[in-house]
Amino acid sequence: MTKKELSGQILKKKSFLCIGLDSDIEKIPKHLLKYDDPVFEFNRQIIDATQDLCIAYKPNTAFYECRGKSGWESLEKTIGHLPENIFSIADAKRGDIGNTSALYAKTFFTHMDCDAVTVNPLMGEDSVKPFLTYDNKWAILLGLTSNKSAEDFQLSMTAMNPLEKESEEMRQIPLFEKIISVSSHWGTDENMMYVIGATKAEQIERVRKIIPEHFLLVPGIGAQGGDLLSVCRHGMNSSYGLIINVSRSILYVSDKTDFADQARSAAKAFQKQMQEIIEKSSGQ
Amino acid sequence: MTKKELSGQILKKKSFLCIGLDSDIEKIPKHLLKYDDPVFEFNRQIIDATQDLCIAYKPNTAFYECRGKSGWESLEKTIGHLPENIFSIADAKRGDIGNTSALYAKTFFTHMDCDAVTVNPLMGEDSVKPFLTYDNKWAILLGLTSNKSAEDFQLSMTAMNPLEKESEEMRQIPLFEKIISVSSHWGTDENMMYVIGATKAEQIERVRKIIPEHFLLVPGIGAQGGDLLSVCRHGMNSSYGLIINVSRSILYVSDKTDFADQARSAAKAFQKQMQEIIEKSSGQ
Numbered sequence: 001m002t003k004k005e006l007s008g009q010i011l012k013k014k015s016f017l018c019i020g021l022d023s024d025i026e027k028i029p030k031h032l033l034k035y036d037d038p039v040f041e042f043n044r045q046i047i048d049a050t051q052d053l054c055i056a057y058k059p060n061t062a063f064y065e066c067r068g069k070s071g072w073e074s075l076e077k078t079i080g081h082l083p084e085n086i087f088s089i090a091d092a093k094r095g096d097i098g099n100t101s102a103l104y105a106k107t108f109f110t111h112m113d114c115d116a117v118t119v120n121p122l123m124g125e126d127s128v129k130p131f132l133t134y135d136n137k138w139a140i141l142l143g144l145t146s147n148k149s150a151e152d153f154q155l156s157m158t159a160m161n162p163l164e165k166e167s168e169e170m171r172q173i174p175l176f177e178k179i180i181s182v183s184s185h186w187g188t189d190e191n192m193m194y195v196i197g198a199t200k201a202e203q204i205e206r207v208r209k210i211i212p213e214h215f216l217l218v219p220g221i222g223a224q225g226g227d228l229l230s231v232c233r234h235g236m237n238s239s240y241g242l243i244i245n246v247s248r249s250i251l252y253v254s255d256k257t258d259f260a261d262q263a264r265s266a267a268k269a270f271q272k273q274m275q276e277i278i279e280k281s282s283g284q
Numbered sequence: 285m286t287k288k289e290l291s292g293q294i295l296k297k298k299s300f301l302c303i304g305l306d307s308d309i310e311k312i313p314k315h316l317l318k319y320d321d322p323v324f325e326f327n328r329q330i331i332d333a334t335q336d337l338c339i340a341y342k343p344n345t346a347f348y349e350c351r352g353k354s355g356w357e358s359l360e361k362t363i364g365h366l367p368e369n370i371f372s373i374a375d376a377k378r379g380d381i382g383n384t385s386a387l388y389a390k391t392f393f394t395h396m397d398c399d400a401v402t403v404n405p406l407m408g409e410d411s412v413k414p415f416l417t418y419d420n421k422w423a424i425l426l427g428l429t430s431n432k433s434a435e436d437f438q439l440s441m442t443a444m445n446p447l448e449k450e451s452e453e454m455r456q457i458p459l460f461e462k463i464i465s466v467s468s469h470w471g472t473d474e475n476m477m478y479v480i481g482a483t484k485a486e487q488i489e490r491v492r493k494i495i496p497e498h499f500l501l502v503p504g505i506g507a508q509g510g511d512l513l514s515v516c517r518h519g520m521n522s523s524y525g526l527i528i529n530v531s532r533s534i535l536y537v538s539d540k541t542d543f544a545d546q547a548r549s550a551a552k553a554f555q556k557q558m559q560e561i562i563e564k565s566s567g568q
Contacts, residue, residue, distance in 0.1 A: 060380070062388050065356075065388065065391045066388070068356060069353045069356040072356045076353065093378070094377070096377055097430070098431065100306070103308075103350040104346050104350070111350060111351070111352050112352070120377070120379065122437060122438065123431055124431065124433025126433040127433060142407070146381065147382065147407055148408075149408025149410040150407060152466060153406060153459070153466075156459070159440060159441040159456070178437070178440065179437060182437075
């Protein structure tokens with residue numbers, strides 16, 4: 001999917017909601033366990049009930065891998081079930097030396113035909129570049145993650161340029177800003193996005209100064225939607241530029257047979273807030 | 285496997301060789317394609333031909349994932365075929381928020397029963413800790429990787445302590461040294477190791493000052509074994525403390541029916557060098 005098509009979907013659906021398919025066989029409603037593939041059946045019903053309210057789905061590979069090859073089968077079937085015009089994100093956080101990253105890119109872009117895959121940029125340019133060689137496919141790099149320990153390294157003050165002469169004043173920025181700044185030149189805003197946790201809304205403004213045009217994938221918005229307004233205020237741009245992910249607050253509202261209807265209601269509440277924000281931003 | 289058992293295997297086999305099972309269906313001998321699972325058949329013959337010469341095998345998950353669920357089946361069968369007393373490393377470079385990392389740990393430690401998994405530490409302590417809760421299992425954290433772009437971020441000069449007062453002189457160290465120094469307190473040398481690329485032999489001495497007792501997993505040794513002596517001189521400790529990985533220089537010596545014999549010869553050459561180093565180090 002191109003950037004223009006993605007923005008078009010947001011405008012059409014009045015939504016920039018992504019539903020995170022963190023589908024845990026121990027948390028899905030018990031009545032689904034009678035199916036051959038309970039996790040796929042759960043995903044299928046969630047997708048069918050919510051696809052008009054969101055613009056993306058994001059299965060996290062860990063929830064599938066932990067069941068081995070049968071988990072991978074659920075994942076492949078889930079990706080296969082996604083409707084046209086939905087942006088599909090494999091939340092895999094991969095990254096390895098070049099020829100190995102190329103195989104991960106092949107896994108998610110060719111074998112599964114996802115639109116995007118999340119990538120851990122710690123190993124640098126040659127570990128990321130193989131994800132940028134596919135037309136209309138996206139690498140979503142970890143910028144600032146939403147977990148507490150993100151501060152261990154991502155917030156470490158880091159020299160912007162290791163080759164700077166000692167006599168010059170060394171410019172120090174948090175590592176995540178260096179990662180974003182340096183890596184943004186490896187591709188374009190047409191094939192790269194960044195994960196920026198919503199728990200750090202105040203950081204989004206700084207990120208926007210470095211990459212005004214890139215899309216941001218924002219996890220960490222809770223059931224309350226407390227941070228949504230603040231994230232949008234700092235993070236939205238002329239292409240909308242935001243994909244807001246919600247997982248558990250939509251998937252697990254009910255563990256009864258009405259789970260898909262309840263998921264729809266929860267998704268609808270997020271979509272309504274987004275519609276208000278979109279309409280306000282365009283002056284309607 | 286415990287640290288003591290691992291050192292015992294090294295002493296017994298006079299080898300600290302790990303064979304990287306980067307088994308690419310496009311590179312394995314063509315005559316294997318007639319088997320139901322050519323990649324597993326390739327691995328089976330490699331393992332059967334080399335298991336007395338090495339102390340570990342390390343399949344990289346990318347080579348399996350790129351074939352989807354059938355690739356995962358090859359991976360699971362390969363792990364299942366490894367003999368007792370062999371240290372098995374899933375080279376997966378995973379890492380995610382805590383509850384998700386816990387699922388990755390479950391994948392490789394429970395579902396597959398590997399001894400170790402490689403972990404990307406960028407997301408910090410809560411992303412690594414779930415890998416440290418299993419008895420006699422290991423997290424192998426990326427320290428300094430062997431690819432060229434490792435310098436993009438891993439060598440960035442970074443403030444050792446973000447809370448240090450501005451008036452104090454800020455201590456600057458390369459990011460990979462900070463990652464090793466900080467993370468080494470999350471576990472012990474009984475459940476953590478570090479990846480340190482052999483292409484940076486001069487760095488191994490610095491690493492040993494920070495973590496004298498931990499095992500290091502060292503990729504990047506070529507067919508010539510040129511760096512092996514230098515790596516051992518700087519990196520070996522009283523428990524040996526090194527696992528040297530070789531992949532392509534052993535797997536792909538021949539693409540004929542003699543490939544396993546040829547792999548054995550290549551592995552034997554590495555093992556012989558290691559035997560000399562071990563015997564010299566113990567004064568024999």
